[in-house]
Amino acid sequence: MWTRKPGMRPFRSPGVGHRVIHMFTTRPTLQGTFGMCASTHWLASQSAMAVLEDDGNAFDAAVAAAFVLHVVEPHLNGPAGDVPAIIAPAGGPVRVLCGQGPAPAGATVEHYTSLGLELVPGTGPLAAPVPGAVDAWLTLLRDHGTKSLEDVLKYAVGYAENGHPPVEAIGDTVESVRELFETEWTTSAELYLPAVRPGALMTNRPLAATWRRLIAEATGPTREARIDAARRVWREGFIGEALTAFAARPAMDTSGERHAGTLTGDDLVRWEATYEEPATYDWNGWTVCKAGPWSQGPSLLQQLALLPADGLEYGTPDYVHTLVEGTKLAMADREAWYGDAADVPLDDLLSAEYNAGRRALIGAEASYELRPGAPGGRTPRLPKLPAPATGGAAGAGEPTMKSHDPMAVPGDDPRDQSHRRGDTCHIDIVDRWGNMISATPSGGWLQSNPVVPELGFPLGTRLQMTWLEHGLPNSLTPGRRPRTTLTPSLALRDGVPVLAFGTPGGDQQDQWQAHFFLAVALRPPVRGGYDLQGAIDAPNWHTDSFPSSFYPRGMTPGAVTLESRFGADVVDGLRRRGHDVTLAHPWSEGRLSAVARDPRTGLLSAAANPRGMQGYAVGR
Numbered sequence: 001m002w003t004r005k006p007g008m009r010p011f012r013s014p015g016v017g018h019r020v021i022h023m024f025t026t027r028p029t030l031q032g033t034f035g036m037c038a039s040t041h042w043l044a045s046q047s048a049m050a051v052l053e054d055d056g057n058a059f060d061a062a063v064a065a066a067f068v069l070h071v072v073e074p075h076l077n078g079p080a081g082d083v084p085a086i087i088a089p090a091g092g093p094v095r096v097l098c099g100q101g102p103a104p105a106g107a108t109v110e111h112y113t114s115l116g117l118e119l120v121p122g123t124g125p126l127a128a129p130v131p132g133a134v135d136a137w138l139t140l141l142r143d144h145g146t147k148s149l150e151d152v153l154k155y156a157v158g159y160a161e162n163g164h165p166p167v168e169a170i171g172d173t174v175e176s177v178r179e180l181f182e183t184e185w186t187t188s189a190e191l192y193l194p195a196v197r198p199g200a201l202m203t204n205r206p207l208a209a210t211w212r213r214l215i216a217e218a219t220g221p222t223r224e225a226r227i228d229a230a231r232r233v234w235r236e237g238f239i240g241e242a243l244t245a246f247a248a249r250p251a252m253d254t255s256g257e258r259h260a261g262t263l264t265g266d267d268l269v270r271w272e273a274t275y276e277e278p279a280t281y282d283w284n285g286w287t288v289c290k291a292g293p294w295s296q297g298p299s300l301l302q303q304l305a306l307l308p309a310d311g312l313e314y315g316t317p318d319y320v321h322t323l324v325e326g327t328k329l330a331m332a333d334r335e336a337w338y339g340d341a342a343d344v345p346l347d348d349l350l351s352a353e354y355n356a357g358r359r360a361l362i363g364a365e366a367s368y369e370l371r372p373g374a375p376g377g378r379t380p381r382l383p384k385l386p387a388p389a390t391g392g393a394a395g396a397g398e399p400t401m402k403s404h405d406p407m408a409v410p411g412d413d414p415r416d417q418s419h420r421r422g423d424t425c426h427i428d429i430v431d432r433w434g435n436m437i438s439a440t441p442s443g444g445w446l447q448s449n450p451v452v453p454e455l456g457f458p459l460g461t462r463l464q465m466t467w468l469e470h471g472l473p474n475s476l477t478p479g480r481r482p483r484t485t486l487t488p489s490l491a492l493r494d495g496v497p498v499l500a501f502g503t504p505g506g507d508q509q510d511q512w513q514a515h516f517f518l519a520v521a522l523r524p525p526v527r528g529g530y531d532l533q534g535a536i537d538a539p540n541w542h543t544d545s546f547p548s549s550f551y552p553r554g555m556t557p558g559a560v561t562l563e564s565r566f567g568a569d570v571v572d573g574l575r576r577r578g579h580d581v582t583l584a585h586p587w588s589e590g591r592l593s594a595v596a597r598d599p600r601t602g603l604l605s606a607a608a609n610p611r612g613m614q615g616y617a618v619g620r
Contacts, residue, residue, distance in 0.1 A: 036606035036619030038593035047155040058435040059144040067156035075173035078444025080131035085439035088497035099136025106262035122551025124253025125261025127461035136273035160208035163201025185450040207456030293344040300510040302330035317573025331546035336372035336380035339473030340481040348375030366578035424504030438488035438500035501594035512590035532607035540589035
């Protein structure tokens, strides 16, 4: 089904049933007993590992990695962005840490429609919620870490001050918005246009100065008191003052007009990160944990609930068809039922009775309709949808970058990506004590908003995911969280955490993660541990048959995009079933990473995405 690539390690899997599939991986699954870190950038992974080597735990390491990602992946996340994380303290309960800030008090439907808007803009101050990422990371450090604020910030400060080699996609992103920077967002031009010179190290000295001042002003008698003082500085001190002052300045956005934002100092002061129970689903001896339906996370649980009880033969055309059709049903329910502005009937959505009825809708042919269900007899209501897109993937607020080389031809090599998606970051860490975390930081991209010059970073744009209609679960509502696509995952066996994983990718995140999880769960282990790298490297896919979460909220009914490494049997089989198939670059679908722990032996494993040659796992 999938052809061998020279230099790849062979892996023979019986899959499900009796079909034999030959898998090949780009790298080994790392294994050890001390600690494992995997992320979307090698400098973040190695910084996290340095914290573990310095006797820090997984949560200390995750905070250090997160602040490094603000520096080395500024086109994918920033301090004023968002982060959900799923944490599993050794011997303690699994919890979701919510770092998704809500809509400000002034962010009402009436305010936006009075400006002549039908959608929240995809960029600019009007799209900015309360920033959530920094307060969440500091809360995690206070409650579950062991290190000081200075200990975990020193890596990010060092790279911001002394420079780092920028990945190519940063330059691609800056070039894609150069005209906007030069004509409108001049504070961004001043920071980023000089920083992406070919061959030069990239610095962000205003950001380094921000963190140095934060450390200096965060005083107190104990480690915990100093971290809480830093949280107050973020909300009420020089950082909060600068953020809210800049939000009040009109700036050009995707509507083609200049608008001021609604974020105020009171909004910052009133909000703080919180811990929550995860949404869970039991499947074939696994318990999969996700953030609640203020995120799209439960859509992965619904995809599992829709699988047929007698299983599928892994990797066949029927297997991919069934997963694609289940995704369409789960995402239709996401659109009709998920959000923080109303109660979500999640128990009904995950019930056996409901999913038996939904499963019966998966026929032999591809569906081109958006078909939400009626959990508990409720009547679904969809937002007013934009006109369907024609040809290719739906548009999104998270940018797609192309290679500068007009002659670039997609090849059979992860390094040769003529197509790069920019969007989000991801971190997975497990330590020798059994602490585990999966986190997906995003938002506050350099292309989101103008840079606040004295801070070195912009505001986020997560409000673009809300609807300017009353009465929807994801209506723009003051004090309520916009439904986020950020969706880390953590899985248990027999009640014990064993696997943490996730990916960037906007609406694609829970599609790619579902395929990854099934590749782990349905195929045999390697060297006594889960074959994480094989599952990451396996050809992946996504569908755009539902409204995008990002401005301008387009959809492409019936569309499914496959990495071209899929065999002709799958491609032809899907087309015969009526799917509108697009063959993409062979290494373009997903930026997954994962860590695992065997509680019986203490064996730790890790793997990271080879696509784009940027994500790496480290450990020993």
